[in-house]
Amino acid sequence: MFATLAPGFFSKSDRELRKEVRRLSLLAKEVRNRAVLTKHTHRIVFNIQKEVVTFTIEEAQGKVLLDDPEERLKFLTSKKNFTEAELEEYQKNNPFKPVERFSKDGPMRLMSELTIKQIELQGIKEKFTDGEVEIYFMPEGFVELASIQVQTRDESLKWTLVTSPLVGRMDIFEGLLNLDTIEDRK
Numbered sequence: 001m002f003a004t005l006a007p008g009f010f011s012k013s014d015r016e017l018r019k020e021v022r023r024l025s026l027l028a029k030e031v032r033n034r035a036v037l038t039k040h041t042h043r044i045v046f047n048i049q050k051e052v053v054t055f056t057i058e059e060a061q062g063k064v065l066l067d068d069p070e071e072r073l074k075f076l077t078s079k080k081n082f083t084e085a086e087l088e089e090y091q092k093n094n095p096f097k098p099v100e101r102f103s104k105d106g107p108m109r110l111m112s113e114l115t116i117k118q119i120e121l122q123g124i125k126e127k128f129t130d131g132e133v134e135i136y137f138m139p140e141g142f143v144e145l146a147s148i149q150v151q152t153r154d155e156s157l158k159w160t161l162v163t164s165p166l167v168g169r170m171d172i173f174e175g176l177l178n179l180d181t182i183e184d185r186k
Helices: 002-010 014-038 069-079 084-093 179-185
Strands: 041-048 053-060 114-121 131-137 146-152 158-163 170-174
Touching: 014 041, 014 053, 014 114, 014 131, 014 146, 014 158, 014 170, 041 114, 053 114, 069 131, 114 131, 146 179, 158 179
Parallel strands: none
Antiparallel strands: 041 053, 041 131, 114 146, 146 158, 158 170
C-alpha cells in the first residue's frame, strides 16, 4: 500500500508544475522589458544537465549582434568541450555579466520534477538537449525566436514555450512542438 501511495506524497501537484512553466514565461517577459528599459542586450542562459536545469539572466552594455547561425552552432558545440583555460579566457572576454537582481543567490533552478527536453533556436538546425543555450533579448524589444520543450521527468505532462519575436512574450502550448509545427499553426 505504501509503494502505491508514496509517489503522491513526494511529487508536486499538476498545478504547481504548471505554475513553474508560467514562471518561465513571465520571466521572459520581464527580461524583455528590462532590455528595452535599460537599452542593453539581455539573455537567458539555460544550463541543461541530466539531474538539474539551471538558468541565469545576463546583460551586456548596448546592443550585441548575434553570430551567423552556423558560427553560433559551432561555438555552442565547442564550448561543451572547453578546457579550464579556454573557459576562463571566454569568461574574461564575455561582455555578458549576470544581472544582480536575478542572480544574488546563484543560478535559478527549474523544479526538480521538470526537465527541458530540448531547446530550438530559429536558423540553427540542431536541437539542444544538454549544455548551455542562450536566448537573446535585444534593446529594441526584439526577442530571438526559440522553443523550449519542458516536461515532467516521468513524461506525463509536456509543454512547449515559444518566444514571440516582435512582442517579446512567451506563449505556452500543451505538448511538445517544434518551431516548424508552430509556424504552420499560425
